[in-house]
Amino acid sequence: MIDNLPKKSDFDRITEWVFDLDNTLYPRHTDLFSQIDRNMTDYVSTLLRLPREEARELQKQYYRDHGTTLNGLMNLHNIDPNDFLEKVHDIDYSWVKPDPALGEAIRTLPGRKFIFTNGDLGHAQRTARALGILDHFDEIFDILAAGLTPKPARQTYDLFLEQHGVHSEQAVMFEDLPRNLVVPKDLGMATVLVVPHNLDQALGEAWEHDGREGEHIDYVTDNLADFLGHYLSVAAD
Known part of the structure; x- marks a missing residue:
């Protein structure tokens, strides 16, 4: 420890x-935020019509540069934050x-x-x-x-x-x-x-x-x- x-x-x-x-x-090893992370990649991929690998790279760039992926998407693509939050938190809490x-x-x-x-x-x-x-x-x-x-x-x-x-x-x-x-x-x-x-x-x-x-x-x-x-x-x- x-x-x-x-x-x-x-x-x-x-x-x-x-x-x-x-x-x-x-x-961190709990399979929770990893689900959110995958959902964020899917969101970026769908929104920008990018292959998943490119979408993930862009997602991480937004996260690093803007504090959160959401903030980057809002600043650069004017997305609806409520739609984003609802979709990325559609996960299995069990x-x-x-x-x-x-x-x-x-x-x-x-x-x-x-x-x-x-x-x-x-x-x-x-x-x-x-x-x-x-x-x-x-x-x-x-x-x-x-x-x-x-x-x-x-x-x-x-x-x-x-x-x-x-x-x-x-x-x-x-x-x-x-x-x-x-x-x-x-x-x-x-x-x-x-x-x-x-x-x-x-x-x-x-x-x-x-x-x-x-x-x-x-x-x-x-x-x-x-x-x-x-x-x-x-x-x-």
């Missing part, structure tokens, strides 16, 4: 717990298994808990429900609440903080993408990077892992439930 674990004093100030959704609240240890850890955390996702509300709810953790969150801040501007844009984090009255110095953010932790760190939040078990980079784009060693990352873990459980155990001492 990869962990640099927090001491009790590290999180004494934390009253706001902010979690990314995909590949963070469930492990691959997501309940995670009682994670649920108990999140339930026990002191303060408010949020899901902050570049996906939409329905997807976040279905995923969290399948994990058995939905009822432990106070709010979900999705891409529509963000005005369709995805992380890592600074304005999206500012909007989240403003809408929910979150004081950044009292917050910690959990994310699987290093670049999405740059702004939270600048805002004064504690940051936790959730990485795949054994750092299997084949399960994602190589550039997604850029910045993993950056100073904007306070902690790294490949097991979110264990990380939170450790904090709760030392906080109880």
Whole structure:
């Protein structure tokens, strides 16, 4: 396991717990986001009448350059975001298994808990429900609440903080993408990077892992439930 674990004093100030959704609240090897990824490739292929291989390459370029594939398609092709979100999230959620240890850890955390996702509300709810953790969150801040501007844009984090009255110095953010932790760190939040078990980079784009060693990352873990459980155990001492 990869962990640099927090001491009790590290999180004494934390009253706001902010979690990314995909590949963070469930492990990257779960066959969930891979379904969304395939659906996005299909969407680009159909929209632009491209062979699937070319569509996937373009999809990843939009993702890298615009924050999300959706944002790139909106900026360059003026698509209907609701149509896109409905089609790409038409997936089988039975691959997501309940995670009682994670649920108990999140339930026990002191303060408010949020899901902050570049996906939409329905997807976040279905995923969290399948994990058995939905009822432990106070709010979900999705891409529509963000005005369709995805992380890592600074304005999206500012909007989240403003809408929910979150004081950044009292917050910690959990994310699987290093670049999405740059702004939270600048805002004064504690940051936790959730990485795949054994750092299997084949399960994602190589550039997604850029910045993993950056100073904007306070902690790294490949097991979110264990990380939170450790904090709760030392906080109880």
